[in-house]
Amino acid sequence: MKPGIHPDYHPVVYRDRSADFAFLTRSTATSDKTIEWTDGNTYPVIDVDISAASHPFWTGRQRLLDTAGRVEKFRAKYARRRPAD
Numbered sequence: 001m002k003p004g005i006h007p008d009y010h011p012v013v014y015r016d017r018s019a020d021f022a023f024l025t026r027s028t029a030t031s032d033k034t035i036e037w038t039d040g041n042t043y044p045v046i047d048v049d050i051s052a053a054s055h056p057f058w059t060g061r062q063r064l065l066d067t068a069g070r071v072e073k074f075r076a077k078y079a080r081r082r083p084a085d
Contacts, residue, residue, distance in 0.1 A: 007028040008028060008030075009026055009027070009028055010026065010027070010028075010044075011024060011025070011026055011041075011043050012024075012025060012026065012027040012029055012030075012031070012043060012044050012045070012046060013035050013037060013043045013044070013045045013046070014027075014045075014046050014048055014051070015035070015045050015046070015047050015048070016047075016048050016049075016050065016051035016053050016054050017047055018049070018050070018054045019051065019053035019054035021051060021053035021054070022035075022045075024037055024043065027046075029044075029046055030044060031044040031045055031046050032044075033045050033046075033047075
């Protein structure tokens with residue numbers, strides 16, 4: 001790797017506050033806020049709105065859509081009428 005052209009790659013904690021879930025990983029993202037992790041070290045923390053711990057698809061709380069009803073409603077609304085003979 002060429003020196004001086006790559007961003008700083010360091011440990012960062014991503015925290016999903018809605019699910020009370022956090023994980024430590026490496027990233028180039030930065031933050032002014034810090035958190036003390038379970039290993040006793042202090043890392044920058046990035047708060048996210050949604051993660052796999054709170055996303056409906058991954059948690060199984062996904063709504064099922066009535067696609068057949070939606071298609072029939074669309075067809076009924078935009079159906080072409082035949083001219084009277």
